[in-house]
Amino acid sequence: MACYYSDMNVLVVGGSGFVGTYLSSELVERDHDVTVLSRDPGDADLPAGVDTYAGDVTDYDSIEDAFEGKDAVVYLVALSPLFKPDGGNEMHDRIHRGGTENCLRAAEAHGVDRYVQMSALSADPDAATHYLRAKGRADAAVRASDLDWVIFQPSIVFGEGGEFVSFTKRLKKWFAPGLPVYPLPGGGKHALFQPIHVEELVPMLADALSGEEHVGQTYEVGGPEELSLRAVTNLVYESEDRSVTVVPLPMGLAKVGLTVLGGIGFPMGKDQYQGLRFENVPADNDVAAFGVDPNELTTFQAYLGLA
Numbered sequence: 001m002a003c004y005y006s007d008m009n010v011l012v013v014g015g016s017g018f019v020g021t022y023l024s025s026e027l028v029e030r031d032h033d034v035t036v037l038s039r040d041p042g043d044a045d046l047p048a049g050v051d052t053y054a055g056d057v058t059d060y061d062s063i064e065d066a067f068e069g070k071d072a073v074v075y076l077v078a079l080s081p082l083f084k085p086d087g088g089n090e091m092h093d094r095i096h097r098g099g100t101e102n103c104l105r106a107a108e109a110h111g112v113d114r115y116v117q118m119s120a121l122s123a124d125p126d127a128a129t130h131y132l133r134a135k136g137r138a139d140a141a142v143r144a145s146d147l148d149w150v151i152f153q154p155s156i157v158f159g160e161g162g163e164f165v166s167f168t169k170r171l172k173k174w175f176a177p178g179l180p181v182y183p184l185p186g187g188g189k190h191a192l193f194q195p196i197h198v199e200e201l202v203p204m205l206a207d208a209l210s211g212e213e214h215v216g217q218t219y220e221v222g223g224p225e226e227l228s229l230r231a232v233t234n235l236v237y238e239s240e241d242r243s244v245t246v247v248p249l250p251m252g253l254a255k256v257g258l259t260v261l262g263g264i265g266f267p268m269g270k271d272q273y274q275g276l277r278f279e280n281v282p283a284d285n286d287v288a289a290f291g292v293d294p295n296e297l298t299t300f301q302a303y304l305g306l307a
Contacts, residue, residue, distance in 0.1 A: 008209060009033045011070045011112075013057065013103055014077035016044030018161050019118065023074065023202040024050050030206060037066045038077075057099030060106065067106040072114040072209045075103055080163060081120070081131040089130035096134035097141065104145045114215075115147040116208050121155050121220060121280050139218070148215045150208040152201075155222035155280050158303060159198035165304075168229075168236045172244070183247045188230030194222030194281040195232075197298040204290040219289060220282035224297045232300065239304035 015024050015036030025047045027034045034050045041052035055063035057077050067073065077099050079092055087094075100117065107115050123135035142149045158164040172182050204221065208214045227235075230246050237244045285294045301307040 007031060007033075008071040009035075009069055010209065011035050011037055011053075011066055011073045013037045013063075013073060013075045013099075015050075015074075016041045016046070016052075017076060017078075018159075018163070019157060019198055019202065019205075020076045021045055021161070022159070022198050023076070023205055026202045026206050032209075035066065035070070037063060057102055058094055060102045063102065064106045064109065067103075067110040067112060070107075070110065070112050072116065073103060073107050073112050074116045074118070074205060074209070075100060076118045078118065078120075079131070081129065092130040092134035093137070096131075097137040100138035101141050104141060104147065108146055113148060114209050115142065115145070115149045116205060117142045117149065117151045118205070119151050119153045119218075121153045121222075121282060122278060123153060150214045150216075151218040152205060152208070153218060153220045153282070154196055154201060155194040155282065156196070157198050157201055158195045158300060162198060164195065164232075165236055168233050172233075180245060181247045182233060182244045184230060184233065188233060188246055189228050191229040192226055192279040192281055193229070193232065194226050194285070195300050196221060196223040196287075197303060200292070200297050204287065204292070207290050214289070217289070219286040220284065221287050222282045222285050222294075224294050224299055226281050227300060235301060235304055235306060239306055 010027055010032045012020050012024055012027070012034060014020050015034075016038040020036065020038075021044065024034050024036060028047045028049055035053055036044065036046060036050055037053045037055055037057075038044070039054065039056050041054060044052070046052070053063075053066040055066060057063060077095060079095055104115065117139065119139050120132065120135045123132050123139050125133055125136040125140060127133045127136055139151055139153075142151060156164050171184075200223075201221065204219075208219075233244065233246060287294050287297070299307060
């Protein structure tokens with residue numbers, strides 16, 4: 001792992017979430033002063049010594065003061081792409097793009113030296129889903145800023161407290177409750193992931209806070225292996241000594257079904273169908289930029305206790 005500096009004053013926006021709690025611990029271990037900004041940080045499981053600040057990234061006035069005196073900012077606020085957000089798909093733009101623009105404005109106003117943005121693979125203003133379009137617009141705003149910025153575009157992040165494993169189980173309960181079969185769109189073969197463990201991602205985020213070589217870079221990062229949704233499903237059930245028979249659901253039927261169900265309150269919709277067709281893998285795994293050998297990263301099987 002690359003060398004790093006200590007004694008920075010770091011604001012972690014969205015730091016009470018899954019990645020943020022791990023990152024806060026990493027930063028404290030590196031002797032940084034850490035403040036977590038979120039809507040309700042009071043109940044977060046944060047390490048001792050971490051300060052908190054309550055604010056909503058969609059409300060500039062509620063967050064601006066949190067940026068005073070900070071050397072670096074990490075933006076982690078994100079809605080899950082796996083489900084339709086409360087308030088509808090327009091919330092993706094409000095949170096991802098709007099929230100990012102508010103934080104960039106505050107960071108520039110208070111002279112922040114480094115801005116690290118957590119984005120997503122395939123983020124693009126013209127992408128097929130609301131989530132990826134909003135992420136792409138947020139990335140464009142970061143690149144257009146006057147800050148020294150770094151963007152991370154990871155594949156799926158897994159680890160204790162994450163939603164990746166529970167998501168596969170939830171799909172089964174929704175699509176085939178009580179049955180010994182698991183209907184997956186396209187048999188789960190179209191969606192590909194390169195999962196990276198959260199404890200191996202956060203040191204890279206922390207490294208990006210210093211070092212001029214990272215400024216102006218966009219890093220696509222993933223773990224050591226590509227896995228289909230079908231493979232992930234089989235591994236999750238195998239880790240619990242359970243078996244499941246995956247039954248292919250025609251993609252056309254899945255599109256119609258999720259589109260209709262999404263319109264009547266089902267937690268998945270057309271965007272989630274589109275997500276089941278993506279290859280969520282980096283073109284070039286950029287973990288080597290942080291002195292990491294991708295082949296030495298934790299496999300999903302090892303995390304589940306299968307290797």
